[in-house]
Amino acid sequence: MKAISFIWLLCTFLAKYISHSGLVTALPHPTSPASSASPVYLFARANEADANVGQWDIVGNSGVAAMHIAVVSYNEIIIIDKVEANPIKQANGNPAISTLYNVETNEYRILNLDSDTFCTAGSWFGNGTLLHAGGAENQFGYNEGYQSIRFFTPGDGADWSEIPEGMTSRRWYPAMATLPSGDVLVFGGAYKGTGKNNAGINNPTYEIWPLAGGIPEKAFDMPFLIETLPFNLYVFLHVIPNDEGKQIVFVFANKQGILFDFDTATIVKRLPEMPGSIRSYPLTGNSVLLPLHPPYYKPVVMICGGNTEMEIETLAEASCGRIDPTEDDPKWEMDDFGGVGRVMPDSVILPTGKVLYLNGAGAGFAGYHRGPNTNPLYVAIKPVLAPSVYDPETKQWSRLAPSIIPRLYHSVATLVSDGRIFVAGSNPQGDVYTKSEFPTEYRVEMFTPPYLLTGLARPKIISVGEYTELNTIRIPVSYGQNVEVTVTSGQDVPNFKAVLINPGFITHSNHFSQRFVSCNIVSAKYSARKRDSSTILTVEMPPNPTIFPPGPSYIYILDNDIPADYAIELLLN
Numbered sequence: 001m002k003a004i005s006f007i008w009l010l011c012t013f014l015a016k017y018i019s020h021s022g023l024v025t026a027l028p029h030p031t032s033p034a035s036s037a038s039p040v041y042l043f044a045r046a047n048e049a050d051a052n053v054g055q056w057d058i059v060g061n062s063g064v065a066a067m068h069i070a071v072v073s074y075n076e077i078i079i080i081d082k083v084e085a086n087p088i089k090q091a092n093g094n095p096a097i098s099t100l101y102n103v104e105t106n107e108y109r110i111l112n113l114d115s116d117t118f119c120t121a122g123s124w125f126g127n128g129t130l131l132h133a134g135g136a137e138n139q140f141g142y143n144e145g146y147q148s149i150r151f152f153t154p155g156d157g158a159d160w161s162e163i164p165e166g167m168t169s170r171r172w173y174p175a176m177a178t179l180p181s182g183d184v185l186v187f188g189g190a191y192k193g194t195g196k197n198n199a200g201i202n203n204p205t206y207e208i209w210p211l212a213g214g215i216p217e218k219a220f221d222m223p224f225l226i227e228t229l230p231f232n233l234y235v236f237l238h239v240i241p242n243d244e245g246k247q248i249v250f251v252f253a254n255k256q257g258i259l260f261d262f263d264t265a266t267i268v269k270r271l272p273e274m275p276g277s278i279r280s281y282p283l284t285g286n287s288v289l290l291p292l293h294p295p296y297y298k299p300v301v302m303i304c305g306g307n308t309e310m311e312i313e314t315l316a317e318a319s320c321g322r323i324d325p326t327e328d329d330p331k332w333e334m335d336d337f338g339g340v341g342r343v344m345p346d347s348v349i350l351p352t353g354k355v356l357y358l359n360g361a362g363a364g365f366a367g368y369h370r371g372p373n374t375n376p377l378y379v380a381i382k383p384v385l386a387p388s389v390y391d392p393e394t395k396q397w398s399r400l401a402p403s404i405i406p407r408l409y410h411s412v413a414t415l416v417s418d419g420r421i422f423v424a425g426s427n428p429q430g431d432v433y434t435k436s437e438f439p440t441e442y443r444v445e446m447f448t449p450p451y452l453l454t455g456l457a458r459p460k461i462i463s464v465g466e467y468t469e470l471n472t473i474r475i476p477v478s479y480g481q482n483v484e485v486t487v488t489s490g491q492d493v494p495n496f497k498a499v500l501i502n503p504g505f506i507t508h509s510n511h512f513s514q515r516f517v518s519c520n521i522v523s524a525k526y527s528a529r530k531r532d533s534s535t536i537l538t539v540e541m542p543p544n545p546t547i548f549p550p551g552p553s554y555i556y557i558l559d560n561d562i563p564a565d566y567a568i569e570l571l572l573n
């Protein structure tokens with residue numbers, strides 16, 4: 001029997017969020033992994049398990065190049081490529097461009113598409129259907145996809161369905177977000193593919209796809225997309241919490257940010273110009289809305305990386321800026337990105353509330369290579385192999401173990417429900433080409449963060465509400481609802497946290513709609529049965545859809561900053 005009182009309450013829970021236990025302590029550089037001098041990693045492993053710096057494993061093959069991904073269930077990731085000559089074929093004989101990858105078996109199922117998905121975006125409808133929009137010209141038996149709208153609803157045997165020419169206009173490199181209404185915003189883009197945008201092909205409009213069904217009646221003008229030319233593709237979008245239920249979104253391109261109200265179609269606020277380099281494609285940086293915590297859900301946006309010019313040798317931007325755009329006089333607070341410059345960084349918010357930065361290059365910009373396949377001149381070089389982790393509370397950076405696989409243009413990363421990080425892609429090739437320093441990359445890696453390597457017991461979620469069969473359906477929950485979550489612990493002095501995460505739709509260093517919201521734990525009741533002790537946590541769902549837009553999410557329960565063996569899939573509405 002463990003030395004725990006029978007009932008303990010964690011009403012004053014918030015204080016605990018601030019005191020992270022610091023499992024990832026500031027390390028100047030990754031210590032040389034034990035196996036780096038041996039060829040062992042060539043088969044599976046880049047380094048030995050190390051509680052300080054994490055562990056890399058090559059676990060599988062993505063089937064198609066992983067240009068766009070989204071977590072669609074507790075163990076599946078949908079992968080979308082562009083049209084290219086991948087070695088596997090879809091049902092109609094065309095080269096496959098989409099798979100469903102299972103992170104437990106490391107096998108994939110081939111999905112079927114009709115139009116070219118080259119450089120597109122996605123986000124969830126509030127009802128749990130994924131909307132995917134845009135594309136490029138017809139090729140290899142595929143239709144043109146510039147105006148295509150595609151739907152994917154996870155389930156047994158699920159596949160894509162499509163509305164060709166569904167959008168009001170052509171969108172290549174659009175941005176997307178789920179709005180508090182549960183509708184999906186499709187924003188900007190270009191009428192055709194380009195290195196950098198220009199006025200002749202710019203599409204300075206947005207359209208909103210209604211959850212209620214049907215297609216948008218019209219597009220709305222967005223002059224901000226003219227002001228921010230030519231670096232205005234794949235803009236950064238973050239829905240901003242508020243008490244009035246307004247659909248206010250942080251919109252950022254180039255060096256400029258605004259708050260835009262999508263109910264009234266007006267700019268609410270203009271933010272000061274961000275110091276440092278350009279942050280948008282092809283000088284691609286990354287933007288993340290840092291974890292939101294009750295009771296204020298203070299929205300701090302952090303933008304990192306990028307570059308100053310489209311020159312191969314130009315070192316990537318080693319700065320980040322944070323800003324709370326809702327402050328009266330918002331100002332950028334700059335730091336050095338942990339001392340590592342990066343163009344095309346991915347950001348993954350971890351269950352601990354820290355942010356993992358990985359992938360990308362130390363110099364150059366987003367794009368393919370110049371010259372022939374056999375003698376390529378890559379426009380992004382010096383791959384950055386070691387992730388950095390950022391603690392939003394202490395503003396400290398630390399460096400983790402390096403991968404062995406460069407992940408440059410068209411690479412991705414996401415958190416999965418077991419707490420590991422799925423990392424795939426990299427394809428600075430116009431069509432599949434594997435015999436190169438920076439090939440079309442099909443290898444899938446999993447990064448195991450330090451919080452899973454401590455040797456401490458992981459909690460296990462036994463039930464959520466009345467549901468005891470977990471991760472078979474998305475458990476419906478509503479705003480402000482108190483949900484009873486039963487967990488087992490195994491640690492001597494439990495200290496639970498509950499967080500909701502939407503890992504987002506990931507492509508081109510954007511993590512559209514990625515979100516982390518801490519939940520209040522209203523009460524925690526410890527009940528000891530013979531041999532099996534469990535705690536019933538009463539977890540309060542976020543209060544309204546501006547704080548966490550409706551749709552699929554995962555509830556992570558942590559004990560002393562160790563996440564449960566699986567997060568549980570919910571549908572918040």
Ligand SMILES: *[C@@H]1O[C@H](CO)[C@@H](O)[C@H](O)[C@H]1NC(C)=O
Nearest residue numbers: 125127129153210211212213
């Ligand atoms: C969700 O809404 C969209 C848009 O109306 C619709 O196409 C889709 O079928 C819906 N999905 C579910 C699971 O009801």
Ligand SMILES: [Cu+2]
Nearest residue numbers: 118119410508
């Ligand atoms: Cu692209």
